[in-house]
Amino acid sequence: MIRHLFKLIWNRKRSNFLLITEIFFCFLVLFAVLSLIVYNVRNYNKPLGFEHENVWLLTMRPDTDSTALNRQTQEQIIQRAKGFQEIESMALTNSNAPFAFSQMNNDVSYGGKEVRANEYLVQDNFDQVMRMQVSHGRWFGQQDNASHHYPIVINKALQQQLFEGEDPLGKLLPRNDSSSYQVVGVVEHYRPSSEYTAEEPGFFNRIYLPRNESEFYGELLIRVKPGMGVEFEERMVKELSGIGKGWTMEVATLEKMRQNKEKMAKVPMIALAIICGFLILNVALGLFGVLWYNISRRNSEIGLRRAVGAASGQVYRQFIGEVLVLATFGLVLGVAFAIQFPLLQVFEVESTVYFIALGIAVGLIYLLAIGCAFYPSRQAAAIHPAIALHEE
Amino acid sequence: MITLKNIEKVYQTKTIETVALHNVNLHIPKGEFVSVMGPSGCGKSTLLNIIGLLDEPTNGIVEIDGSPISRYKDKELAHIRNQKIGFVFQSYHLINDLSVLDNVELPLLYRSGTSAAETRHLALTALEKVGLSARTKHYPTQLSGGQRQRVAIARALIGQPELILADEPTGNLDSVMGEEIMNILLNLNRQDGTTIVMVTHDENMAQKTGRLIRFFDGQQVSDAKTAAHEFQKV
Numbered sequence: 001m002i003r004h005l006f007k008l009i010w011n012r013k014r015s016n017f018l019l020i021t022e023i024f025f026c027f028l029v030l031f032a033v034l035s036l037i038v039y040n041v042r043n044y045n046k047p048l049g050f051e052h053e054n055v056w057l058l059t060m061r062p063d064t065d066s067t068a069l070n071r072q073t074q075e076q077i078i079q080r081a082k083g084f085q086e087i088e089s090m091a092l093t094n095s096n097a098p099f100a101f102s103q104m105n106n107d108v109s110y111g112g113k114e115v116r117a118n119e120y121l122v123q124d125n126f127d128q129v130m131r132m133q134v135s136h137g138r139w140f141g142q143q144d145n146a147s148h149h150y151p152i153v154i155n156k157a158l159q160q161q162l163f164e165g166e167d168p169l170g171k172l173l174p175r176n177d178s179s180s181y182q183v184v185g186v187v188e189h190y191r192p193s194s195e196y197t198a199e200e201p202g203f204f205n206r207i208y209l210p211r212n213e214s215e216f217y218g219e220l221l222i223r224v225k226p227g228m229g230v231e232f233e234e235r236m237v238k239e240l241s242g243i244g245k246g247w248t249m250e251v252a253t254l255e256k257m258r259q260n261k262e263k264m265a266k267v268p269m270i271a272l273a274i275i276c277g278f279l280i281l282n283v284a285l286g287l288f289g290v291l292w293y294n295i296s297r298r299n300s301e302i303g304l305r306r307a308v309g310a311a312s313g314q315v316y317r318q319f320i321g322e323v324l325v326l327a328t329f330g331l332v333l334g335v336a337f338a339i340q341f342p343l344l345q346v347f348e349v350e351s352t353v354y355f356i357a358l359g360i361a362v363g364l365i366y367l368l369a370i371g372c373a374f375y376p377s378r379q380a381a382a383i384h385p386a387i388a389l390h391e392e
Numbered sequence: 393m394i395t396l397k398n399i400e401k402v403y404q405t406k407t408i409e410t411v412a413l414h415n416v417n418l419h420i421p422k423g424e425f426v427s428v429m430g431p432s433g434c435g436k437s438t439l440l441n442i443i444g445l446l447d448e449p450t451n452g453i454v455e456i457d458g459s460p461i462s463r464y465k466d467k468e469l470a471h472i473r474n475q476k477i478g479f480v481f482q483s484y485h486l487i488n489d490l491s492v493l494d495n496v497e498l499p500l501l502y503r504s505g506t507s508a509a510e511t512r513h514l515a516l517t518a519l520e521k522v523g524l525s526a527r528t529k530h531y532p533t534q535l536s537g538g539q540r541q542r543v544a545i546a547r548a549l550i551g552q553p554e555l556i557l558a559d560e561p562t563g564n565l566d567s568v569m570g571e572e573i574m575n576i577l578l579n580l581n582r583q584d585g586t587t588i589v590m591v592t593h594d595e596n597m598a599q600k601t602g603r604l605i606r607f608f609d610g611q612q613v614s615d616a617k618t619a620a621h622e623f624q625k626v
Contacts, residue, residue, distance in 0.1 A: 003508075004494070004501055007490070007494065008487075008489060008490065011489040011490065012489050300483075300485055301485075301487055303446075303485070304479075304481075304485040304487070304498075305502075306446065306470070306473075307444065307446060307479045307485075308473070308474065308479065308498055308499040308502065308547070308551075309471065309473050309474020309475075309502035309503065309551075310470060310502050311466050311467040311469075311470035311471075312466050312470075313466075313467070314470070314502060384447075385446045385447075386438075386441040386446040386447040389441075389446070389485065390437070
């Protein structure tokens with residue numbers, strides 16, 4: 001029977017061309033949207049590599065251009081901040097703090113291999129503020145003060161791309177000047193952009209103020225004790241503003257920043273899903289209409305099939321089967337196109353994401369086809385053979 | 393083979409009640425070639441549909457090989473149609489998107505236990521029987537009316553049914569082609585012993601069968617052996 005159905009659909013390929021095309025495009029749109037959703041969901045379920053709860057970001061904007069003066073004032077601000085009982089720990093960072101809309105990257109090379117990686121400039125106790133776990137080696141600290149090299153902690157993604165199977169600890173990576181970075185530790189994960197972003201290669205470079213005399217770091221990450229709210233925030237900003245007179249000080253919780261990033265990731269996803277939903281609804285209505293029309297045109301064929309021995313259930317299954325075969329033709333074209341994405345590693349997305357999206361899209365198209373064919377097929381099965389045979 | 397007892401068929405709409413058959417009693421033994429005649433609308437096709445298990449009588453009993461079919465479900469009726477009955481229609485009812493061979497194979501698609509090779513062999517044999525073995529790959533639209541009807545007969549034959557129901561099989565054909573089709577049916581009856589019930593408007597064709605039943609206004613008005621009956625016996 002399956003051979004018969006394929007033969008029937010193939011011989012009717014001209015009249016079924018539009019339906020097959022419709023299914024093909026519907027599959028492609030579904031595949032695209034599902035790839036995006038699967039990509040985001042898979043990233044969402046991966047660990048961020050840090051704890052953002054109860055962490056605030058204090059952004060300080062001085063009113064002068066004098067780095068020396070600004071650093072002096074900043075030192076006083078930090079000393080005062082350390083005096084707050086409500087604060088557990090703090091660390092300066094550059095503008096690409098977790099969930100910030102800022103990025104900084106640098107090329108790092110080792111053994112002839114070069115990788116573009118995100119660079120995060122952070123102070124020694126950043127690991128405590130963000131509660132990060134070093135899986136191999138250590139975090140940088142006072143013991144690196146005398147080192148000729150710049151101590152860095154890399155993430156696993158960078159380790160895999162740059163060192164492959166080699167142990168990265170102690171390895172020197174040349175900087176633009178004559179100095180080098182030295183890998184002192186590895187963290188498993190670090191995804192500061194958003195929960196929906198994939199892990200990218202990155203490394204933490206140490207902010208050691210005596211060495212970075214010409215730099216001013218205006219972002220201070222503060223871990224407060226649980227339960228601290230607006231009241232403490234206002235008090236803290238008021239007191240710190242008293243020290244940095246004329247400075248602009250803003251506090252944002254990382255949770256708030258995370259929510260903003262989440263919205264940015266979700267909005268296009270939801271918009272695309274809605275558009276896709278409408279498209280699928282249109283395709284479904286189109287499919288339903290065409291199937292209904294096709295089946296009503298085939299009354300005499302239905303009558304004939306009943307006459308030669310088809311039970312009503314077999315007629316029903318035949319029409320469902322025909323729609324599945326039709327969908328298969330559309331899907332074969334669609335899958336042949338979509339499979340190029342994982343094969344060619346388009347957008348540098350993991351192949352698994354594409355394969356999962358492809359599988360779900362195929363399943364959904366078959367479900368859609370069955371859903372659309374269900375009622376017309378039932379109607380076809382209910383046609384009285386004696387009446388159908390007299391319709392020509 | 394087939395017995396109809398007090399068959400009545402009434403088509404009912406909200407406003408009108410139409411009696412298509414009234415008090416029809418009929419017995420068709422195995423191997424008989426019966427023709428049914430009567431004016432349009434007298435219930436001939438309805439009778440054929442009831443004999444062919446495509447329609448149910450409003451009242452009365454239909455027996456096939458002695459067992460009443462009223463207690464059979466749709467699936468069982470379909471099985472009987474597939475195993476025992478072959479249909480030939482005035483308008484051929486061929487599927488235009490399938491080749492001649494595929495059209496002929498159609499009944500065996502619904503019969504389990506027949507392999508693809510066996511089905512092909514049976515289809516070719518049936519086509520040979522009706523003289524169309526050279527047209528297996530043609531499509532119905534590439535054939536003449538007579539050829540299409542021969543395909544339809546081959547399709548009715550493939551399942552080796554005991555009974556063939558032919559609803560005006562020569563109605564759309566010219567006299568030469570009609571004659572050809574009639575000869576095929578006669579041969580089937582005489583050589584293979586297939587029981588045939590044929591509805592026709594053509595008196596000459598009807599006279600070639602062994603028994604002629606006339607209908608008028610849904611009632612059986614005559615049932616008689618024809619001159620050909622004796623010839624059939626010979």
